[in-house]
Amino acid sequence: MSALLSMSGVTAGYAADIEILRNLSISIEAGRITGLIGLNGAGKSTLMKTICGFLRPKAGSIAYDGTDITGIAPHTLIDRGIWYIPQESSLFPYMSVDDNLRLPLERLAHGGTADVDIAARYEDMLGKFPPIRQKLRDQAGNLSGGQQKMLEFAKAYVVRPRLCLIDEPSIGLAPRVAAEVYQWIELFSAGGMAILLVDHNVRRVVKMSEYIYVMSLGEITAEGWRADFEGDLHEQVKSWLGVNF
Ligand SMILES: Nc1ncnc2c1ncn2[C@@H]1O[C@H](COP(=O)(O)OP(=O)(O)O)[C@@H](O)[C@H]1O
Numbered sequence: 001m002s003a004l005l006s007m008s009g010v011t012a013g014y015a016a017d018i019e020i021l022r023n024l025s026i027s028i029e030a031g032r033i034t035g036l037i038g039l040n041g042a043g044k045s046t047l048m049k050t051i052c053g054f055l056r057p058k059a060g061s062i063a064y065d066g067t068d069i070t071g072i073a074p075h076t077l078i079d080r081g082i083w084y085i086p087q088e089s090s091l092f093p094y095m096s097v098d099d100n101l102r103l104p105l106e107r108l109a110h111g112g113t114a115d116v117d118i119a120a121r122y123e124d125m126l127g128k129f130p131p132i133r134q135k136l137r138d139q140a141g142n143l144s145g146g147q148q149k150m151l152e153f154a155k156a157y158v159v160r161p162r163l164c165l166i167d168e169p170s171i172g173l174a175p176r177v178a179a180e181v182y183q184w185i186e187l188f189s190a191g192g193m194a195i196l197l198v199d200h201n202v203r204r205v206v207k208m209s210e211y212i213y214v215m216s217l218g219e220i221t222a223e224g225w226r227a228d229f230e231g232d233l234h235e236q237v238k239s240w241l242g243v244n245f
């Protein structure tokens with residue numbers, strides 16, 4: 001099976017002379033959760049930003065759904081089905097919750113996806129994220145941290161991307177809310193979405209992911225199936241990353 005997305009030998013960074021990703025290759029299969037673990041500063045967010053077009057690789061290539069997408073602009077990649085839930089907010093804080101949700105839907109409707117029943121999708125989303133119904137008129141920026149995260153996931157849910165890059169979704173959230181976040185990721189996955197998941201909770205990433213990459217200083221240093229990561233995960237991660245977690 002060929003991968004939904006593959007990065008081959010990608011080198012990328014923010015400044016001309018500093019490479020953050022170094023000759024990095026990964027594959028993301030359709031309909032599967034792929035996990036990415038590594039210390040702070042390893043380059044996990046940079047990898048996601050490179051996939052979704054915010055950073056142009058200096059070398060290497062990215063293929064998606066059978067075509068080369070290296071250097072393609074983020075909005076084009078959104079139309080092609082690649083969505084990014086960043087660690088930081090992607091919401092418009094001064095707009096209502098409803099408007100935050102309708103913006104991506106309008107893009108879908110005007111992007112030639114004529115067969116999308118927008119109203120049905122919106123209702124379906126409210127069914128999956130019930131607390132949002134009471135908040136539709138609130139300003140997105142006035143929601144609690146957990147509610148804003150819910151809105152981020154609801155937004156991705158209405159869009160139904162083929163590939164969703166999810167960066168540190170549980171950071172800063174109470175354990176009860178973090179548990180909900182992991183349920184939404186399972187919901188996405190059950191619907192057939194491919195997911196690249198980064199989370200500081202290494203055990204959780206390993207538990208949820210079918211295939212896992214370990215990253216250190218901009219390079220993949222280990223990779224394998226979930227079963228390969230069973231056993232003393234603590235010792236394994238210690239040896240890969242040189243730290244306790
Ligand atoms: N906007 C930026 N400009 C310059 N350097 C950055 C920027 N964002 C991240 N970096 C640097 O890139 C490296 C990798 O960061 P990042 O991808 O955020 O790592 P991770 O997500 O694994 O914690 C770090 O050294 C960080 O300082």
Ligand SMILES: [Mg+2]
Binds near residue numbers: 045
């Ligand atoms: Mg990060």
